[in-house]
Amino acid sequence: MRIHQWILAFGLLLNLASAHAGDSPSLKAGVARVNITPDLPFWLTGYASRTAPAKEVLHSIWAKVLVLEQSKDNRIIFVAVDVLGLSKEIVEDVFTALHAQFGIQRSQLLINSSHTHAGPMIWPCLNVIYDFDEAEQARIATYTQRLSRQIVGAVEEAMRGLFPAKVFTGKGSAGFAINRRDALFPKGAVDHDVPVLKVESEDHSIKAVLFGYACHNTTLVDKNNLISGDYAGVAQTKIEAAHPGATALFLMGCAGDQNPYPRGTSALVEQHSTELANAVGKVLMEAMNPVRAPIRTEFQVVSLSFRPVDRSVFQQDILSSNKFLQRRARLMLEAYNKGWNTSQFSYPIQAVRFNNDFTILGLSDEVVVDYSILYKKTYPRENLFVAGYCNDVQLYVPSKKVLDEGGYEGGESMIYYGHPGPFADDVEDRITNAVHKVMRRVGAKKY
Template identity: 40%
Template sequence: MHRRWFVLGVVTLGMSLLAVGKAADAGWQAGGARLNITPGQSMWMSGYGGRDHPSEGKLTELWAKVLVLQDDAGTRLAVVTLDLVGLDRATEQAIRSQVAEQYGIPVANTALFSSHTHTGPVVGTNLKAMYAISDEQWQLVDEYTSNLIRDVVAKVGEAIDDLEPAEISWGNGTATFAVNRRNNRAADVPKLREMGQLRGPVDHDVPVLAVRTEEKLKAVLFGYACHATVLSFYQWSGDYPGFAQIAVEEAHPGCLAMFWAGCGADQNPLPRRTVELATEYGKRLGQAVSRVLEGDMQPIGGEIAAVSEEVPLEFAELPSREQLLETTKSSNRFEAGRARWLLGQWEANDGLSGAYPYPVQSWKLGDGPLWVILGGEVVVDYSLRFKNELGADTTWVAGYANDVMAYIPSLRVLREGGYEGATSMIYYGQPSVWAEGIESRIASEVQRQADIVRKASTKPQAP
C-alpha cells in the first residue's frame, strides 16, 4: 500500500503540471459549495472516551465546505473542510480517490481538513478502539460514513460547476487564546496569562486565504493551531472553529468561511467548558481573520504544484498475540478495547504491521505560500520547525488532515512521554508508542516535497 501511494504522489504531480482542464493563461478561478453534515438522529459522539450515551440535540450545525481553486494553467485543487474530530484512512482514501476518478482532480490535489471538534459524530474507524458501543450504534456510524463519502464527493462536483474568475490573496494574522497544555495547568492559566508567565511553545499565527470576485468576497480559508475542546457536552457543535466560521460569514455576508486546524495537538483553548467561551474564542478568531482581510494581502498568481505520499512511521515495538489475549482481560476498558481491536487486525492481516503509512502532502499555491499538510494530531513543534526551516512568513502547516490515526509527537514530546507522547496511542488503537525516528522521517519528507513543489510552481524566466 505504501508503494501504491508513492506512485500516486509522483503521478499526480505530473498531472498537475500537465494541467487538468487546460485553461492556459485564463487567470485563476474558484468555486465553492457547502453541505450540512449534522446527523439527522441521535448517535454516538466522538472525541472523549468518557462518553456514556448518544447525542442530545444540537447547538450549531456541522458543515462540510468545499473550495476548488484553478490556476492559470487549469490545474485544480480541492480543499474540503469538515466539522469533525477526524477521518480514518479508509474514509479519506475513498473520498480522494473518487474525486480523482469522477472529476480528474489528482489525489495529491485534494485535501480533507478536520476541525477536530469534540462535539461531532464518530466517523468510520477513527478512534474506534476507544468506544464500547452497541452494534446498532456502529450501524449508524457506518451509514453516516457512507453518506458522508458520497455527499462530499458530490459537493466537489458542485464546486467545480461554480468556478468563476477570482482574485486569490493571502496574509497572516494573530490570535492568542491557545495555550500549551503540557506546560500550564488549566486552573493556573488565567493568573499566568495576566502575569505574562504562560510557558511552552505556541503558534498563534492565523493564516488567511481570500477569494474575491468582481461582486463580493466569495470565500475565506483560515487556520489556527489549537484543540477544539472548549465544549464537552452532548449537543452537536462545531466548537470554537464553528463559531469562528459563523462570525466570519456574519461579518462578510455571502462568504464561504472555512477552517483548518494547525499543529495544535498540545494546545488548548483555556479556560474552557462553556458555550460563552466557545463563542468568545470563535469571535476572537473571526476578528483576527477580518483584520487580515481589511489589510494589505498578497495576490497569488502563477501555477499550483502538489505532491502527496504515505511514508512508513515505525512503532517502537509490537505486542505478541499472547500479550494481546491477556490484555483483553484487563480491568482498564481502554487497554482491553485496544487489545481486542489489535487482535481483530491480527486476524485480518495475519499479524500486525511494524509501521504505519503516514500521509504527508505539500501544496505550493502559485507564487503564494507553501502549504505543508500533515495527518494525525500534530504537536506544535512541527509547525515551528517547518516555518523556521522553510520560511516563517511564507509557510503554512496543517495537522488533522486526511487520515487522523494518532498523535504525532516531536522527538522532544516522545521522550517526555505523557498523553501526547505515549498514552494517547491506547485510544487510537495503535500497538505501541512511535519509534524515535518519527520526527526526522517526517521532516525529511517535508523537505523533499517542499523542494519539488517550489521548483514545479516556479516558471522559468523569459530570456
C-alpha cells in the same frame, strides 16, 4: 548603458510584467457547502466519558469546499469538515469518486478535519472509546458513507460553478491557544498565527475566506453532549455573517498539544470564536498580498514505525480491568491472528504551493505544534501554513521531544486510537525527510 545595466533594466521590466499579470485573474475558484449534521440521536466522539448519544444541536456542522484552479494539472480542492477526524477509508472513497469524475490527482485533494469534539462518531475512528453493538456500528457506518457522498456532491457543485477569481493572503494572530502539556512538561511551544486566504470574484466581492489556527477544537469539554463545530465552527459563522455571500473554511493547524484557554462553557466558545473571527476580519481589512498561479501540489506517503511490542503484553492486557486496554488488546490480537502488519503506519504528507506567495504543508493526524515551528524556521522565505489533521486522523504524532517526554501525546493516546504503542525514535526524522522532499518538489527552498 553598459551591458549589465541593460540586463538589470530588462529584468526589472520582466518583473513589472509579471507583477501586472498577477493582478489579472489567472485563477478560477469554486465554492460549495453542505450541512453534515446527523439525524439525532447520534453518538458524538472525542470523549470516552460520554454515556449517551447527542439528542440536540447547538450549532449545525458543515463540510465546505474551495476549488482553486488554473488548469487540470494546476489545481487544488480544499475540503474543510466539522468532524473530529476522518478515516483512511472515507478519504480514499472521496478521492476515488473525484478521480473518476474529474481526473484529479491525489495531491490535488486536501481534506482537513476541524477536530471538534462535539461532532459525530466516524466509523471506525477512535472506536476503542466505546463498545457499540452491531446495530449502532451499522448506523454510524451509514452516516460515514453518507458523509463521503455529501463531500463528493459538494465538490461537484464547486467544480460546476467555477468563476474567475483573485486570491490574496495575509496573516493575523489569536492568543487563546496554550500548550496543554505545560503543567507536566514545561516550555511547551505555541503557534498563534492565523493565516488567511481571501478569494474574490471579479467585482471584488468576497466569495471565500480560508483560515487556520493551531488549537484543539475542545472549548466544549466532555460534559457537553450537544452537536457543535466548537470555536472553529462558530468563527466560520461569524466571518460569513460579516461578509454576506462568502463561505468561510477553517483548516486546523498543528494542534496536537494545544488547547483553548479557558475552556468548558458555550460562553467561552463565543469568546474564542469572536477572537479568531476578529483576527481574520482585521486581516481582510488590511492590504493583502496577491496569490498567483501556478499551484503546485505534491503528495507522499511515508512509513512510520511503532516501537516493537510483544504479543504477550496484549495477552495480559485482555485480562485487564481497564476497558480501554482490554479493547485495544482485542484489536491487536485480532490483527496478529489475521497476519496484519501492526508495526508500521502509513503517513500521508502533502504540499500545496501557490507561486512564491503561499504554501500549505498538509500533515495528517494529531500533529504537535513543534512541527509547525520547525518547518516555519526551516523555510523562512515561504509564507507557510503547516496544517495538521489533513487527510486521515488516526493517532497523535509527537515530535522527538514530546516522544521522549512521554505522556498522552507522546504515546498513551495510542491506546484509544487502537495502535500497539509509542512511535519509534525516528518518527520526527522520517516525517521531516519526507517533508523536505515534497517541499522541494513544489519549489520551496530551505533557509
